[in-house]
Amino acid sequence: AQKVTQAQTEISVVEKEDVTLDCVYETRDTTYYLFWYKQPPSGELVFLIRRNSFDEQNEISGRYSWNFQKSTSSFNFTITASQVVDSAVYFCALTYGREYGNKLVFGAGTILRVKS
Amino acid sequence: DGGITQSPKYLFRKEGQNVTLSCEQNLNHDAMYWYRQDPGQGLRLIYYSQIVNDFQKGDIAEGYSVSREKKESFPLTVTSAQKNPTAFYLCASTKGSIVQPQHFGDGTRLSIL
Numbered sequence: 768a769q770k771v772t773q774a775q776t777e778i779s780v781v782e783k784e785d786v787t788l789d790c791v792y793e794t795r796d797t798t799y800y801l802f803w804y805k806q807p808p809s810g811e812l813v814f815l816i817r818r819n820s821f822d823e824q825n826e827i828s829g830r831y832s833w834n835f836q837k838s839t840s841s842f843n844f845t846i847t848a849s850q851v852v853d854s855a856v857y858f859c860a861l862t863y864g865r866e867y868g869n870k871l872v873f874g875a876g877t878i879l880r881v882k883s
Numbered sequence: 884d885g886g887i888t889q890s891p892k893y894l895f896r897k898e899g900q901n902v903t904l905s906c907e908q909n910l911n912h913d914a915m916y917w918y919r920q921d922p923g924q925g926l927r928l929i930y931y932s933q934i935v936n937d938f939q940k941g942d943i944a945e946g947y948s949v950s951r952e953k954k955e956s957f958p959l960t961v962t963s964a965q966k967n968p969t970a971f972y973l974c975a976s977t978k979g980s981i982v983q984p985q986h987f988g989d990g991t992r993l994s995i996l
Contacts, residue, residue, distance in 0.1 A: 776923065802984055812926075812973065812987040819982075858925060869914060869933070869977065870941070871985060873925040 769794045771861050773874035780849050781882050788844045788877045790859030796820075799861060801842045802871070803833065806856040818842060849881045885910045889974050889988035895996045896961065896968060904959045904991045906974035913978060915957035916985065919943060920971040929972075932957055961993060969994050 770793040780786045792801065803815040816826060818835050826833045830847045846853055856878050860871045887908045896902045908915065914933045918926040928941030932951040946965025951957055957976075961968045971992050975985040 771925075773925075800982065804987075810971065810973075810990040812975075812985075814984040814986070817982070817984055870916075870928055870931060871926075873918075873927075875923055875925040 769796075769799075769861050769872045771859050771872055771874035773857075773859055773877050775877045776875070777878040777880070779880045779882065782851060783848050785845060785847050786849050786879065786881075788846075788857050788859075788879070790842045790844065790874060792840050792842065792859070792861045794840075794861060801835065802860040802862070803842075803844050804858045804860065806858065806876070808855070812858065815844075846879075849879075851881050851883050854879055854881045887974055887976055887986055887988035889972075889991050891991060892989065894991055894993045896993060897996050899963045901960055901962050902993070904961070904972055904974075904993070906957045906959065906988060907955055908957075908974075908976045908986075908988075909955060910976060910986060911954075912976035912986070913954070914976060915951070916975040916977075917941075917947075917949065917957070917959045918973045918975065920973060920990075926973060929959065 772791045799820045801818045804812040806812050823835050832845045834843045856876045858876045859874045862871050890905045916931040917929040920926050927943050929947050930938055930941055930949040932938035935951055935954050938949050938951050948960045971990050973990045974988045977983045977985045
């Protein structure tokens with residue numbers, strides 16, 4: 768069965784520190800997609816990135832970067848030079864194949880607190 | 884601007900009462916979803932619908948019901964059979980392709996009086 772594990776329940780850092788959020792997944796599918804979402808205090812989930820199982824290239828977007836490694840079933844997220852506005856809950860999610868109706872299974876989330 | 888509107892933002896339920904949470908989208912998305920969020924548990928899928936007049940149970944459908952009479956609307960009813968309804972409820976939609984990310988509403992927080 769599909770499963771996503773975010774072992775870090777809560778992380779606290781001081782502004783300008785780098786921080787990495789871990790995500791480990793389990794799936795028997797050969798085709799799958801991984802996502803990261805940010806949930807600020809307002810409540811809505813904001814899409815950050817999507818990665819498919821055939822693309823292991825790392826990605827960088829401004830202060831955000833993602834490291835996808837199929838060999839370890841991990842899709843980790845790094846924030847460089849963190850800012851107070853990065854404080855939020857971050858979710859990693861895994862999607863099923865089409866025959867399962869494009870569902871997502873979410874990890875429990877990591878609360879990130881960035882202090883000034 | 885296109886998006887997903889959930890209402891109300893806060894809702895209180897009395898014992899034995901059914902309540903309905905509204906979810907409307909103007910993104911022309913085919914698929915819609917309802918999730919429940921409890922502290923420390925992430926999001927869990929309640930129901931989802933890929934097309935009008937069709938929906939499927941998710942992982943925790945007991946005590947909930949939905950309808951999908953219009954493409955834009957996917958209301959969720961929390962029935963009196965749901966014994967622990969206090970949670971944050973999120974509605975999402977997507978074009979329907981496995982490739983596309985889900986877009987989320989702002990959520991409804993349901994509490995018991």
